[in-house]
Amino acid sequence: MGQFEIGGKKLDSRLFIGTGKFPNKEIIPSVIEAAGTKVITMALRRVDLKSQSENILNYIPEDCILLPNTSGARNAEEAIRIARLAREMGCGDWVKIEVISDQKYLLPDNYETIKATQVLAQEGFHVFPYMNPDLYVARQLVEAGAAAVMPLGAPIGTNRGIRTKELTQILIDEINIPVIVDAGIGKPSDASQAMEMGADAVLVNTAIATAGDPVLMGKAFNYAVQAGRIAYQSKLGRTKQLAEASSPLTGFLRG
Amino acid sequence: MHVNGNEYEYENISIQTLLEKLEVKARFLVVEVNNVIVQKNQYDEMMLKKDDKVEIVSFVGGG
Numbered sequence: 314m315g316q317f318e319i320g321g322k323k324l325d326s327r328l329f330i331g332t333g334k335f336p337n338k339e340i341i342p343s344v345i346e347a348a349g350t351k352v353i354t355m356a357l358r359r360v361d362l363k364s365q366s367e368n369i370l371n372y373i374p375e376d377c378i379l380l381p382n383t384s385g386a387r388n389a390e391e392a393i394r395i396a397r398l399a400r401e402m403g404c405g406d407w408v409k410i411e412v413i414s415d416q417k418y419l420l421p422d423n424y425e426t427i428k429a430t431q432v433l434a435q436e437g438f439h440v441f442p443y444m445n446p447d448l449y450v451a452r453q454l455v456e457a458g459a460a461a462v463m464p465l466g467a468p469i470g471t472n473r474g475i476r477t478k479e480l481t482q483i484l485i486d487e488i489n490i491p492v493i494v495d496a497g498i499g500k501p502s503d504a505s506q507a508m509e510m511g512a513d514a515v516l517v518n519t520a521i522a523t524a525g526d527p528v529l530m531g532k533a534f535n536y537a538v539q540a541g542r543i544a545y546q547s548k549l550g551r552t553k554q555l556a557e558a559s560s561p562l563t564g565f566l567r568g
Numbered sequence: 569m570h571v572n573g574n575e576y577e578y579e580n581i582s583i584q585t586l587l588e589k590l591e592v593k594a595r596f597l598v599v600e601v602n603n604v605i606v607q608k609n610q611y612d613e614m615m616l617k618k619d620d621k622v623e624i625v626s627f628v629g630g631g
Contacts, residue, residue, distance in 0.1 A: 331629075331630060331631025332629040332630060332631070333629045333630045333631045334629070334631075335629060338629070341629075354630060354631055355627045355628065355629060355630045356627065356628050356629070356630025356631075357625050357626070357627055357628070358625060358626065358627075358628045359572040359573065359623060359624065359625055360572065360592055360597060360624045360625065360626045361572075362571065362572055362574065362590050362592070362624075365591075365592070365593060366628075368596060368626060368627065369627050369628055369629050370596050370627055379627075381627065381630075382630055382631070384630055384631075394603070397605060398598045398600065398605060398625055399598075399627075401598045401605050402596050402597075402598055402626075402627065403596070404596065404627075469631070496631075516631070518630075518631030519631065
């Protein structure tokens, strides 16, 4: 399907996977393998000193690229702090900016996200900002030095699909850095849809982690992303209002 | 001192000693003292004071 370049790396898979909400960490390596992915997101938190659980990194193959997020940040300053801590972990310099202060919809704060992106890109991070799909904001993120933009399809964890389709399509058409559809992708057909629209990649977490069989669902997303990408490359056929026969309208066996 | 939001009676101990006392076993972790990230090669040398605010962070699952 061909490699694509992002954040200074060449990738084969256009599926990024999050590691939250899995019923147990032990299945994560199998999910990653079935999904054929190489980019994995995680969060940064205080170590729970009273009940320490095993580190998530023990379950992520070494050849994966880690994309820590700044979840928990309510403003640019907090996101910058979390990003710096994540880089100090020694796992690369990719970071997904997530600045959220609204707990009901978990929508990203575009203004604070731009501020954090400016600072972190200057510090040499490859910055992947999670954002509301707004063309002007996307342009400012490009200007700020973002490695990609990550518009949401629907609120985090809702599995409701690409509800922002029209606005996301504008970003895909107008923005010259990779567009990765993040959040809301609830089923493989949603991922296919994003890829058919021309998205460069998708990030999926809840849909896989909360599936009845996360490993099998990882495989389904693997195929769906590939199918969607190939469909985009092959250029979709036109749509019409009225029917147009696919079989010849001559030589009928009648009369 | 304050460690991850909890109060501890320790003082004048190194970061390394604190990690041992708290039995922190995470393979990958980062320590911040009073909002400043501490380099790993300073864990033995840097002594923590009574009122220091220490954060020990690690990666967890997330999307």
